[in-house]
Amino acid sequence: MSKELLIKLSNVGKEYRSLCALQAINLELNQGEVLGLFGHNGAGKTTMMKLILGVISPTQGNIEVLGVAPDSKASWHMRNQIGYLPENVSFYEQLTGLEVLTYFAKLKGFNKKHAIALLEQVGVAHAMKRQVKTYSKGMRQRLGLAQAFIGQPKLLLLDEPTVGLDPIATADFYQTVDQLKSQGTSVILCSHVLPGVEQHIDRAMILSSGEMLATGSLVELRQSAHLPVKITVKGITDTLKKDPLLTPYLDQIYANILRVPELDKMEVLRHLLTIPSLEDINVEPANLEQVYQYFLQQPNHLIEQTSNIKGATA
């Protein structure tokens, strides 16, 4: 069965007066897909989320979300199916956590029982009768997530979802993302915290100064970046130095590390396994952080963050 296309961005651009915040972005996101959106401060991530929400309109190109232009009048019915966690979430400080969430739940047509279940899910049920002004940063963030999860939306847009969360809450959050994905929810999340994200996303998009530098699955991005696989071995350091098949891959500093292109990986591994003194082996493909660094450091994109300011003053 073909999956529903939830988001389609065609050649989308956004200018704020003379500042080009986003340019020529193309994206298709299907039902049940999770996209990680990465980029430096001011790269255009929040702008892209706001365009998808219909809070702002593109100055170039077309956007379709759940079949309609999100900034059109026709979009009102699809908003119920979207959950959004803004960056720096804030609530009415005088209300209790339960009052806040019940308020947002009712706006979406759900009741207090649903709000309580979500507060339990994000781990703030114990404080739900306390005013939000007494909440810690992490508790506010958890409340924000509960607000985004109301009604099990078809599409979730999460701007820095793990900011302020402790490691256990972060793990719980990613577990919820995995669960929602398995139930068909599509997710776009942006984060500056790259470790831990990669196993929960299907694809990544890397933005810099409003421009898309790369997009694809981590495997695809690793391949196009030609980043080597790191192989750490134990017990064969002397052999490595003498073996003509292995010496080209030896790390410049560490005598027990080989850096092997993906294409040669299997040949090298098979060869290593034939060496009787091999005690241990560890294989690490390039991680998301390394892939991200690679694309940001490409010469064409060594652009000052201010370089998306066009011409005269903003």
Ligand SMILES: Nc1ncnc2c1ncn2[C@@H]1O[C@H](COP(=O)(O)OP(=O)(O)OP(=O)(O)O)[C@@H](O)[C@H]1O
């Ligand atoms: N309302 C606005 N008016 C003028 N410029 C804006 C406006 N909103 C965003 N910008 C500019 O657009 C660019 C992209 O901003 P955006 O908030 O999308 O970046 P971001 O990738 O989300 O950054 P961060 O990681 O810091 O949250 C920045 O240069 C920002 O200053």
